Amino acid sequence: MFTTRPELQGSFGMVSSTHWLASAAGMAVLESGGNAFDAVVASGFTLQVVEPHLNGPGGDLPLIFAGPDRAPTVLCAQGPAPAGATIAHYRGLGLELIPGSGLLAAVVPGATAGWLTLLRDHGTKRLRDVLQFAIGYAADGIPLLPSMLRTIGAVAELFTTDWTTSAALYLPDGIVPQPGAWHRNPTWAATLQRLVTEAEAATPDRDGQLEHALRSWTSGFVAEAIEEFARTPWRDSSGERHAGVLTGADLASWRPTYERPATLDFGGLTVCKTGPWGQGPVLLQQLALLDGLDLRPGTAEYVHTVIEAAKLAFADREAWYGDAADVPLAELLDPAYTASRRALIGATADGELRPGSPAGREPRLPDALRGSGARPLGDATTAEPTVSRTGETRGDTCHVSAADRWGNVVAATPSGGWLQSSPVIGAVGFPLGSRLQMAWLQEGLPNSLTPGRRPRTTLSPTLALRGGEPVLGFGTPGGDQQDQWQLTFLLNHLLGGMNLQEAIDAPTFHSTHFPSSFYPRDAFPRQLVIESRFDDAVLDDLRRRGHELVVSDAWSLGRMCAVGRDPVTGRLRAAANPRAMQGYSAGR
Incomplete structure (x- = not known):
């Protein structure tokens, strides 16, 4: 059987992700004595920086794990619909579908809270230890992927004419970056650094620091910036300007949950x-x-x-x-x-x-979906779409899996909060997600828009025992x-x-x-x-x-x-997809 690269084998630890820098970050944490949970969190925060067209801090996260004395468990960091996200509200705006971009499509942002929760409950490293990679890449820069350049180019007109906060970040000098260019996000680096600095000032205790960072996200300075920004109308895929319905109270009232698979x-x-x-x-x-x-x-x-x-x-x-x-x-x-x-x-x-x-x-x-049940539109060979005023652009998702020498295995699929999802919140350096587009504006369906309920996500990691x-x-x-x-x-x-x-x-x-x-x-x-x-x-x-x-x-x-x-020998394996030429595994 032809393969593009060998299946990695070892006994110490393995990380596989959709971007080589994220895999490297996760492996560095394993090498420093961390476990698989520490590794996927470091990789996850790195993915937010290196693949911002595929996932972001304001996005979504389901993951699943198991290990010694850890039964198979799902961590759901898929945020729910805000309290103000009612069918009546959206219908009152003249909408038949929830827009695929813009603030009306935003759920409670769950990904960052999910990573922090996993690290607090199952990791061993301190907040500073796992965030150092994302902070460094955001501050110093990362090479722009061809797919990221294509995404920026597809929404450049929208950014220039409407989403000006996004233009300030992704269109330096007012133009689409050239191949080979590097991208920096100093505002997000400063946000992460502030989470670390304030948490360490509040307490020397590791778990206490992580809880403090969670509070800063859900009810502190990050939540305050999100609430203020969501009040401003921005153009979305309906072609009209709409303010969001997400509030600080929505963020403060929600936390990620553990569930049986x-x-x-x-x-x-x-x-x-x-x-x-x-x-x-x-x-x-x-x-x-x-x-x-x-x-x-x-x-x-x-x-x-x-x-x-x-x-x-x-x-x-x-x-x-x-x-x-x-x-x-x-x-x-x-x-x-x-x-x-x-x-x-x-x-x-x-x-x-x-x-x-x-x-x-x-x-x-x-x-x-009744009657013909179909509208043959768009390009069916691509993956997750989100739509802007200038036409349809395609987002996607990330993945990271990790295994350690102690028998822990984690699989996580972060997504949403894409750079093309909604305008960048200038005070913190990231956009909100658009997961609410998956809910229906029709009563009585399993996936009807319902305040406090999760839209049916496509994000779907797998664990096998x-x-x-x-x-x-x-x-x-x-x-x-x-x-x-x-x-x-x-x-x-x-x-x-x-x-x-x-x-x-x-x-x-x-x-x-x-x-x-x-x-x-x-x-x-x-x-x-x-x-x-x-x-x-x-x-x-x-x-x-x-x-x-x-x-x-x-x-x-x-x-x-x-x-x-292999549960008998303890030997570990890893593999990653060669398609798109950016996914890699690391391990030994």
Whole structure:
């Protein structure tokens, strides 16, 4: 099996992330005696600086972990809708969908609070120790990625004419930076440094310092800056200017939470995901549908079967998942229900959105998805969109996984708060997120806009156990594609006999048949996006089965990161995606 790089192996520690500087920061913390929790926090704060078009301090964070004396646990740092985010308010503004950019789309920013919470509760290092890398990169500068330059170029007119605080940060001298340029964010560096300085002045106690930093974020100087900024109207993807509804009280009343994961046994592993407030269990539903079938990765029959299973699982996501409802997850994963759904997988590509009826309950889809159920707009080969006045730009996500010599494994998928999400808050150096665009402005749906409830996120890290011990932590950017690319990675590894790097490097594919989670909620019935490295015979077979193929570049889909651990020998492994030429693993 061809690979672009070796699978890393060792026994000390491993970090895999979507940017080499974040992996280096995490590994440096491991080398200084820190554990996997310390490492992912250092990597996470670094990712906010080096990939600001893919995640930011004002974004979102789900992560999942396990280790000795640590049962598999989800940390949910996905902020909820503000108290003022009511359907009546948005409808009163003449909106049918929540804008994909701007202040109306902002939830309570959760990512930074989530990283601080994880460090306080499970790390060993002090705040200064893990923030030093992000502070240094923000103050001294980082090389601009080609994707970041493209994003800045796509929104440059918006920044110049409307989002002037963003222009001040990302358009030095009023122009888009050139390839090879470096980027600095001294305001964010100063914000992080202030968190450290004030926390250390308040108490010498490590945990006390972290709690002080959390308070500074949720009810101190950061929250005050956010509340003041959110009162100002800014242009959003509706084409109009709107103020936000987020307040200091919203930030002060929320903290990240620990939850039990949703699980399913497959291929000798117990696969752990976030709950159905996010899309995580859709991976479990796909695995359940495919369990027991004769699957041979790389064949047309394999691609067809996996795609048709994805259509069924994601249709259930549309009808049943969301924080505004009591999701019948046990029924959705019930073997009898799964068998009835598996029987719907036919020999040709299905063109409908077909949610099921678990325990006899009737599914309910948003009115906007009834009838044709699709609007073929945009570019289906890209990932998470957010829309500006000047046109559609594409954001994405980050991932970092870590494993240490003590048996801890962590997988985290931060996202949101992109530089193109909303204007930069000049006082603190970052924009708010736009996760609220995933909720519907229709009453009575599992994912209806509801104050205090989380919009259904696509962020979906994965942890796998064998015999109760963690053996895999992995994830990828990609919005609705996250749990499709993770599925093919896992099937390549478990059924195809590939090591972690081989499983990542193998050509992949995904469906865009079902509605996007992002504004403007596009769908492309029967469309299958597939890398050109598949044999022509496979592509022709899929076309004969009725799939509408979009053949993408050879190395264009997915940005998987993975770490592995053998619970018997203690040996560790890691691999990272070569696509986009920035994800790397580090370890020894």
